Amino acid sequence: MMNKFVRSIALSALMGAFLFSGIAGAKEYEIATVVKITGIPWFNRLEDGVKKAAKDLNVKAYQVGPSDADPAQQIRIVEDLIAKGVDAICVVPNDANAMGPVLQKARDKGIVVITHESPNQPGADYDVEAIDNVEFGEMNFACLADAMGEKGDFAIFVGSLTVPLHNLWADIGLEYVKKNYPDMKLVTDRIPCGESAEESYKKTMELLKTYPNLKGIVGFGSLGPIGGARAMEKQKAKPGDMAIVGTVMPEHASRYLSRGLITKGFLWDPADPGYAMVAVAKEILEGREIKDGMELPMMTGPKAITLDGNIIKLNAILEITAENARELGF
CATH class of the missing domain: 3.40.50.2300 (Response regulator)
Structure with missing residues (x-):
């Protein structure tokens, strides 16, 4: 009986150690969002979506960008992220054509690339559009x-x-x-x-x-x-x-x-595409296919997407008037 008890304890300890090792070794994806310019209300709100996605989806997601809407500065930031070896880069480009080669460089190194406000972006896996x-x-x-x-x-x-x-x-x-x-x-x-x-x-x-x-x-x-x-x-x-x-x-x-x-x-609410880019990047990193009609987790609950080639479309146009401007909350 004692030998069976000892073996049972040992087996439990071994399984516990294995499970702990699996959890400890689990991949925390690093997903960087690069915006056109930092410090303006639009991209401050987009960052709210990035931060909420990081918390909800259990990834290391954050936002960076140039101090001016300068394509060259933005490209340098992406170059630095490639050198750092992040898992995914999400970009709102200042210059789609200038950004293309560096995004392709990222993809060649196995980095997932998601863009926003840049349909048909050279070098992107997918582009997220919040509107038609x-x-x-x-x-x-x-x-x-x-x-x-x-x-x-x-x-x-x-x-x-x-x-x-x-x-x-x-x-x-x-x-x-x-x-x-x-x-x-x-x-x-x-x-x-x-x-x-x-x-x-x-x-x-x-x-x-x-x-x-x-x-x-x-x-x-x-x-x-x-x-x-x-x-x-x-x-x-x-x-x-x-x-x-x-x-x-x-x-x-x-x-x-x-x-x-x-x-x-x-x-549209800029927080939504901020969140959506991170969510799409994680889906791809975990080997899941992006499909037409699938629901993405979003700021205000899941939203179904329309997939047009590699363009992911959401339907989220807002009209801002004197009557509702303050009620919208951002």
Whole structure:
């Protein structure tokens, strides 16, 4: 009896040691998210999603980015992460083409690459899109047209001339205007300033001097409409003097929406793609296939995806108005 008891104790100890060793040796994936620029409200909110995904999914996930929306700085950060040997890199590119070779380098070393706001990104395993980009582009310009009475001069702000999605929305919107609003006129080429409220303020002031009949601005880049609204505030404009629509953070834009200096905002909750990129990376790292209709864990519960090639689509367009801006909570 004693020998059986001793053997039982020994076997239990051995199994316990094996299980502990398995747990201790379990892989904690390191997933780095590289954004266009740090310290602005949009990417602060995206980081909320990254941090929540790290906690919920039991991975080491974090966010980094350049101090300016500079493609070269962003590429250097990705190079450093490759050298560090992270398991996955998630990127919101400043310049899709410039980023392509370094992302391919990461994939060649076995690193999973996920992008956001960069459909058809060279060097990416998958790209996560929170919205239907055609619908989003058309909604912004339809709102602008309505606020302008479907006629008059307008301008477009983008984050930069190399930001993929901003320029795609502009292309979609201009085609939409051409087909539907023949009395609307783009006064100048799209203006790169949407990642800086100060720069978009300056550009709006310049536009008002050069084009005194300007009636509208579409701002892509969450600080473009903010700078435009500040310029109209400086001009002591009244609601309706200038139609300003585009991507905005609700809390940031609420005071301008309530005063009629921003007409309406369109976006998605940036935390959702922050979370989704980390979730997709973990799925791939654990050998699971990304399938159309599968549900991803998200900030507010699972969401079904639409898979279009290697583009993962969510349907999460939000309209930001004076009435709901503060209620949205970010």
